[in-house]
Amino acid sequence: MKLIKGYPESMRESIEKVEKTREKRLKAQYKQMSLEERDDVLNKYHPDYKPEVKRTLSVGPSKGEIVPFEVADLIESYPRISEKDIDLSNIDYDVDLLIIGGGGAGTMAGIWATYEGIDPEDILMTTKLRHGDSNSIMAQGGIQAADKPNDSPEIHYLDVIGGGHFANEPDLVEALVSDGPGVIKWFEEKGVMFDKQKDGTMITMHGGGTSRKRMHSAKDYTGMELLRVIRDEFINLSIPAVEFSPAIELLMDDKGQVAGAVLFNIETHQYYVVRAKSTVMATGGFGRLHIQGFPTTNHYGATADGLAMAYRCGARLRDMDSVQYHPTGAAFPEQIVGLLITEKVRGLGAQPLNKEGEMFVHPLEPRDVESAAFIKECYGAGGGVETPTGMQGIWLDSPMINMIKGEGVTERELSAMYRMFKRFDINMVEDPILVFPTLHYQNGGIVIDANGATEVKGLFAGGEVTGGVHGKNRLMGNSLLDYSVFGRRAGISAARHAKKASVGKLTLAHVTKYSEQLKKAGVPESRKSPMILPEYRGKNVLSRAIDIF
């Protein structure tokens, strides 16, 4: 296929139309939808509003809740180990605090548990891949916090609740927005390089659904910059971390508390027993379940292991019916389909356009509304741009950014995006880029209180694995804030709990009990979780693979 500066002839024709309307659009604004209009487009076009893609959970503490099939299959799965497989009398790690997950929330929990007086040697972090391999490091656009004179946490509170369709847990939202300014100050003290003006004022922008410019950024590497700094701090504190060893089951004790976990070394296949007075679940979200077959922005290990494990211990889930599709996943070229195009691209001025180069939606509606509007334009109005593989997409008119903000702004502020497209011979300063909604975030999760405590004694949680903070839809920039606030709170609470807790006899009886419930409900025994990693090997290879070695 012949490509002209990265695009085939067929797409070039549409780009010409985009160029023709650009002059006029530079001065034009598209109006925002009313709440009623939002509901209408969501009901008709958002993938989450289709009842036929979900089912009711038939066992466990959230029995009766409606969740996507992929989540139901993960939850209603048999454990990978049974009581007879594991020798619990031999403890490999005996600690005060076990942190499961090495992303933002887990890292914050470890740091703050140390500040709370737990000896680093009495902490263990365990992670599936490397410390830092997470969605946290991939976040691009920014972190919200109400720290400007025209802003205040109660204004942030309203934005969060409205964006979440008023389904959020008020106490959690209060914690999120109230801790916001303190989180930014702490990051600044730790040496995060925020985008600032010469006098130190933070450069802040709008995100979808915000009423004040409160998005703090570090170019379009915000997540990477924050994670690099806190990981560095974590290592400096000498907190032990065991990599490539995901937890595959939580342990409980005879008093009904969570009391550690069984880890699995994915390289040697050895298991380890961890006994812990407190356990923090920070395993992140579920993008790699590919809900409804969508591509995802998520990292390789985002398989929602924590949900499955915590559920077997009696932790309730909430808002798991709601899935966030980010409006702007890459739709071309094929090599990067589904990868995140930060909301900051629209924040800086790029308009979403159909194949005729026309505007059809305000660029910064809340994410679910913006996504639904894109899907409507492609599959309802016939306005989508078709790629050579038959995929539909919407133009993001990125050349507008430098026209509005000045030469060099895209290259500087969006260096990750600019670099990614350049690798595939597309110059986003000269040509628009093609996008389509992509699976991005798990809005719901494990029920927690404002201190990061779950309803199960000994188990704490923070970050994407939890539910309630974002209701039915998270706003941009609130996930980095979420892990900072609730990773910290969970770490502090877990530390305080560990100081006074005592652990009884370790057991996996809860796992046996859960398996019996599944059997009674008629769940096929072939279904196992946690998933640990998705399966992407070629079909040809798998069809001829034999397990003899």
Place this chain on the structure above:
Amino acid sequence: MAESNKIPLVSVFIMGKEYKVPSGLTLMKAMEYAGYRYTRGAGCRAGFCGACATIYRLKNDYKLKSALACQTTVDEGMYLVQLPFTPANKKKYDMEKLNIAHNALLKEYPEIARCISCNSCTKVCPQELKVMDYVQASLRGDIEKAATLSFDCVQCGLCAFRCPAEITQYHVGQLARRLNGKFVAPKAAHTEEAVAKVLSGVIKEEISKLKAMNLAEIKEIYKKRSIE
């Protein structure tokens, strides 16, 4: 041979062993197509985490090139290997006890003085950063420059592998950025003020009013909120 409407195949040599894979795949997806299941060498799969540093050589070329496997397309006759880990030296330090004296970076990482300006680090960087320049800036004590030049580093470790002076450039850059963020960049006064406001308790009061509202009331307030 494949049907005419099928994607043409190319040969790639994964650690020297030949596999036929569809053209247009990234190196990472090509490895998976060939039957490899990643444990090491794959992280974010989007160019942000540095897990998939790859060394490759093209057909009839003597040059070793570098790439991120998730961000690079396969080419006919490519020989490739991924680096699963970098055994690099990272210093432990207490940020509160550091300063930005001219030798601040040199003190923690004295090996930067061994730089022979060969530029191998810059040539190997898959992010196309001016790595040697930031090592030199670090040596001169120009923390701000070292921080800015190293900012887009994904810490894949390729520079450290290539360096004949055994410098761990990406850890030096990390320290430079933290020193810059903490001591060089001006502080945000408005953040300090916002924190004080939260501590004063007025925010709690305002939010408790919102929390006391019923659904219809809060929806109304939300609809009427001003957007600045």
